[in-house]
Amino acid sequence: MNYHxxxxxxxxxxxxxxxxxxxxxxxxxxxxxxxxxxxKVSKQKAEDDVAAKKLNDGNQYEV
Structure with a gap:
């Protein structure tokens, strides 16, 4: 079963x-x-979104 x-x-x-x-x-x-x-699924998605944003933010500053 999924969220929806x-x-x-x-x-x-x-x-x-x-x-x-x-x-x-x-x-x-x-x-x-x-x-x-x-x-539980909503919380996990929010945590995943934050982790992805942090990962993407870190990659933006690489030269």
Missing amino acids: DALKKIKVLDIARQQGIISEAFFKRESDTLRAYVD
Whole structure:
């Protein structure tokens, strides 16, 4: 599963919860798991972006 799939799944689960197809407890458990995954991926991407920027900034000053 990737970041965008996790976000879509949260939306689908929310719709199912609103329509009474799944329980509030099931929604909370599943969405908490998915949100933790999304947060982890977001944090990793931010760290990767910072590392790439530092690497690129360092390369700009080489002669």
